[in-house]
Amino acid sequence: MTHTVISSHKQEVIIGFDQPFCVIGERINPTGRKKLAAEMAAGDYSTVEADTLAQVAAGANMLDVNAGIPLADEPAILAESIKLVQSLVDVPLSIDSSIVEALEAGLAVYRGKALVNSVTGEEERLEVVLPLIKKYGAAVVAISNDETGISEDPDVRFEVAKKIVHRAADFGIPACDVVVDPLVMPIGALGQAGVAAFRLIRRLREELGVNTTCGASNISFGLPNRHALNAHFLAMAASNGMTSAIMNPLHEEEMTGIMAANVLNGVDTNCARWLRKFRAPPAAGSEEEARRGRRRRRG
Amino acid sequence: MTHTVISSHKQEVIIGFDQPFCVIGERINPTGRKKLAAEMAAGDYSTVEADTLAQVAAGANMLDVNAGIPLADEPAILAESIKLVQSLVDVPLSIDSSIVEALEAGLAVYRGKALVNSVTGEEERLEVVLPLIKKYGAAVVAISNDETGISEDPDVRFEVAKKIVHRAADFGIPACDVVVDPLVMPIGALGQAGVAAFRLIRRLREELGVNTTCGASNISFGLPNRHALNAHFLAMAASNGMTSAIMNPLHEEEMTGIMAANVLNGVDTNCARWLRKFRAPPAAGSEEEARRGRRRRRG
Numbered sequence: 001m002t003h004t005v006i007s008s009h010k011q012e013v014i015i016g017f018d019q020p021f022c023v024i025g026e027r028i029n030p031t032g033r034k035k036l037a038a039e040m041a042a043g044d045y046s047t048v049e050a051d052t053l054a055q056v057a058a059g060a061n062m063l064d065v066n067a068g069i070p071l072a073d074e075p076a077i078l079a080e081s082i083k084l085v086q087s088l089v090d091v092p093l094s095i096d097s098s099i100v101e102a103l104e105a106g107l108a109v110y111r112g113k114a115l116v117n118s119v120t121g122e123e124e125r126l127e128v129v130l131p132l133i134k135k136y137g138a139a140v141v142a143i144s145n146d147e148t149g150i151s152e153d154p155d156v157r158f159e160v161a162k163k164i165v166h167r168a169a170d171f172g173i174p175a176c177d178v179v180v181d182p183l184v185m186p187i188g189a190l191g192q193a194g195v196a197a198f199r200l201i202r203r204l205r206e207e208l209g210v211n212t213t214c215g216a217s218n219i220s221f222g223l224p225n226r227h228a229l230n231a232h233f234l235a236m237a238a239s240n241g242m243t244s245a246i247m248n249p250l251h252e253e254e255m256t257g258i259m260a261a262n263v264l265n266g267v268d269t270n271c272a273r274w275l276r277k278f279r280a281p282p283a284a285g286s287e288e289e290a291r292r293g294r295r296r297r298r299g
Numbered sequence: 300m301t302h303t304v305i306s307s308h309k310q311e312v313i314i315g316f317d318q319p320f321c322v323i324g325e326r327i328n329p330t331g332r333k334k335l336a337a338e339m340a341a342g343d344y345s346t347v348e349a350d351t352l353a354q355v356a357a358g359a360n361m362l363d364v365n366a367g368i369p370l371a372d373e374p375a376i377l378a379e380s381i382k383l384v385q386s387l388v389d390v391p392l393s394i395d396s397s398i399v400e401a402l403e404a405g406l407a408v409y410r411g412k413a414l415v416n417s418v419t420g421e422e423e424r425l426e427v428v429l430p431l432i433k434k435y436g437a438a439v440v441a442i443s444n445d446e447t448g449i450s451e452d453p454d455v456r457f458e459v460a461k462k463i464v465h466r467a468a469d470f471g472i473p474a475c476d477v478v479v480d481p482l483v484m485p486i487g488a489l490g491q492a493g494v495a496a497f498r499l500i501r502r503l504r505e506e507l508g509v510n511t512t513c514g515a516s517n518i519s520f521g522l523p524n525r526h527a528l529n530a531h532f533l534a535m536a537a538s539n540g541m542t543s544a545i546m547n548p549l550h551e552e553e554m555t556g557i558m559a560a561n562v563l564n565g566v567d568t569n570c571a572r573w574l575r576k577f578r579a580p581p582a583a584g585s586e587e588e589a590r591r592g593r594r595r596r597r598g
Contacts, residue, residue, distance in 0.1 A: 187562060188570055194563035198538060219563070223570060225555075225577040232534040232559035239497055239535035256524075260531035263486060264493035264518070271487055271522060278524040 002176050004139050004211045006062060009111035010090040013061050015179065015211045015243050020262045020273070021234075022062060022244035023255070024094055024115075024213065025055035028081065029066035041072040045084050056089045058249040063089070064117060065106070066096035075105035082106050094141070094246070100128050107136040114138045117246070118181065121146030121160040130171040139177040140168070141213060144200070150183055152190065154200035157182060161200075162208060179211045179244065180204050186221035187229075193219065194233065198240040205241030213244040216254070231257030238265060301475050303438050303510045305361060308410035309389040312360050314478065314510045314542050319561045319572070320533075321361060321543035322554070323393055323414075323512065324354035327380065328365035340371040344383050355388045357548040362388070363416060364405070365395035374404035381405050393440070393545070399427050406435040413437045416545070417480065420445030420459040429470040438476040439467070440512060443499070449482055451489065453499035456481060460499075461507060478510045478543065479503050485520035486528075492518065493532065497539040504540030512543040515553070530556030537564060 004015040015022045028051050030037035036047050055063055065085055067078035078097060085093060095106035096117040103116055118141035119129040133140045142164040144150075144157040151157055161180045168178050182200040185193040197219075201212050219233045220226035231253045234245060238261035247254055259277060262268040303314040314321045327350050329336035335346050354362055364384055366377035377396060384392060394405040395416040402415055417440035418428040432439045441463040443449075443456040450456055460479045467477050481499040484492040496518075500511050518532045519525035530552045533544060537560035546553055558576060561567035 187565075191569065192565045195565050198563075223562075223573065223577075224579065225573070228555050229559050229562060229573075232531065232556055233563055235531040235535050236538035236560065236563055239538050256527050257531055260528050261535065263522075263528060264497075264532055264535055266486075266491045266494050270490065274522065274524070274528075278522075280523065 002209050002211055004115075004176050004179055005113065006092040006094075006115050006139055007112040008086060008090055008092045011092060013092050015213075017205065017211075017241065017243060018267060019243065020061075020267050021238050021242075021258050021265075022213075023060050023249050023258060024062040024064050024244055024246045025051075025058075025060035025249045026064050026215070026246045027051040027055055027248060027250070028063060028085065029096065030069050031066065037069045037072075040067060040077050040081070041069050043080075045081065048081055048084060049088060052085050052088050055249050056091055059255055060091065060249040062092050062094055062115065062244075064094040064096045064246050066117075067102065068097060068099075074099055074102040078102045079105040079109045083109050086111055095138075100132065103129065104132055107132065107138060110136075115141060115179065117141040118143050119164065121164050123147070126164065126167050130168055130173060133168070133173055133177070134171045139179060140173070141181050142168070142178050143181045144183055150185075152185075152192075152196065154182070154196040154203070157200055158203050158208075161204060161210070165208060165210060175208070175210055179213050180208070181214050182212060184214045184216065184218045184233075186223075187219050188222040194236070198236060201237055201240045201242045211243045212241065213246060214242065216245045216247045227251055227253035230254050234258055235261040235264070238262075301508050301510055303414075303475050303478055304412065305391040305393075305414050305438055306411040307385060307389055307391045310391060312391050314512075316504065316510075316540065316542060317566060318542070319360075319566050320537050320541075320557050320564075321512075322359050322548050322557060323361045323363050323543055323545045324350075324357075324359035324548045325363050325514070325545045326350040326354055326547060326549070327362060327384065328395070329368050330365065336368045336371075339366060339376055339380070340368050342379075344380065347380055347383060348387060351384050351387050354548050355390055358554055359390065359548040361391050361393055361414070361543075363393040363395045363545050365416075366401065367396060367398075373398055373401040377401045378404040378408045382408050385410055394437075399431065402428070403431055406431065406437060409435075414440060414478065416440040417442050418463065420463050422446070425463065425466050429467055429472060432467070432472055432476070433470045438478060439472070440480050441467075441477050442480045443482055449484075451484075451491075451495065453481070453495040453502070456499055457502050457507075460503060460509070464507060464509060474507070474509055478512050479507070480513050481511060483513045483515065483517045483532075485522075486518050487521040493535070497535060500536055500539045500541045510542045511540065512545060513541065515544045515546045526550055526552035529553050533557055534560040534563070537561075 094115040094117045120143045144161045187193040220229040235257045393414040419442045443460040486492040519528040534556045
């Protein structure tokens, strides 16, 4: 059973087939958020703070932290953000950048075992990112594309993922510390994007034995009623073996989809999380309330 | 590719892996509906009529018709109900009874190729139901339990389904006319009921090549927020290969789950059904409205 263990200085999260689905909050990311980008560039972290607290309160098991702001000092801002987030919450983090210097700056200040987001199958990326993963004892998100681009064929993407896992092993990084992103395409443009993702996720689990993650909302790009599509995509992906996703935990529908998938995949023991969330409190004065009261008094 | 073709005198429905999920409306069933049972026993079919029209309007592709009323003349009432339903709507029917005489009475009046619900793996049932299926050229729902009861082990249930498919072949009924019900258990009582169902559905599809159906709402029995659980169960089951379900098409959440699964499984071509249902109409006077108007005028 593959377990990817990610930790902060205070908490451990296990990503695995026998574990509840791991929700990685995506909100701390200035891409496409002009106001947040301006704030972070100016050293104002109030929105980062608010997003941190809100995502954890909404049930995120980990948080992704990205500081990709054009013309800004990304390494310094990413390190600053990580220190701040770790001072506020206990959940482990995913350190997210396409700039190697920023990843290193983030890893240098991070307390715990981080998830690094991400490395692709391009040889020059592998050669700079993987040594960093090894140096800091981190885990890494592996994106299944390479120099040749993103194939529409899930079997080609599988081969890219396999190559990354093998290259990671060359650097002394075990397969359990490589979390593969199958690259989810918008289904409005590519009608077979769903079945391609499901097929790839299943092969990654059954043949390569690795955990998987994805940016889930991409699937519904351009379509109406996106939350319902995302929620069912997440549940279907989980049913095919996906074990985590980088997503917005503030979206109720998606979180309900994840919780339902946990129940249906048998990883919400005794449906305890589902019951805690959805069981109506007994009405005051009701028999049930009286019974619970008696139980409380006894216990 | 397995196609189960079911028809009325006016319409054909294909159940298959490359087809949109087939929704079989479950409402015409007096079990647990005291008022409906009393009405039908007294020859009053007004609720049957209302349920027929409402289910088809809500998007049912087929309707299940059951007349199981204790101490009533079930064969006569079932035949009467079928004649009425066929006079009202064009969708094909599933003829549902545990009494062989009622099945035969239903088949005798039915116009088209019916689905018969159901036969179990018990030898004495197989020997009376299968000849009837053959005689009327119908298809049949095969329930994966037998004399030994319902096994919790999906692999034992698979063997029962396989036995029924082989016995059907002995009677000249092809595998494509056997739709297997994997028997979905309540997950509140059996935590592994979901994974057992998904595993069995996948084996039935990949190894036996048969279509599948189930009474989906059973999964959530006893739990809160049942519609969300049912909806995600349906989507996850569809992702593992389930091709139809006997369910209540009046439940919006479940129907949205089915529609999302169709999009994500690539069987809602160009997301046409999803767009038709969820795309907001352009606001009057908007640019989009003007553009559509021009297009309409152009022809």
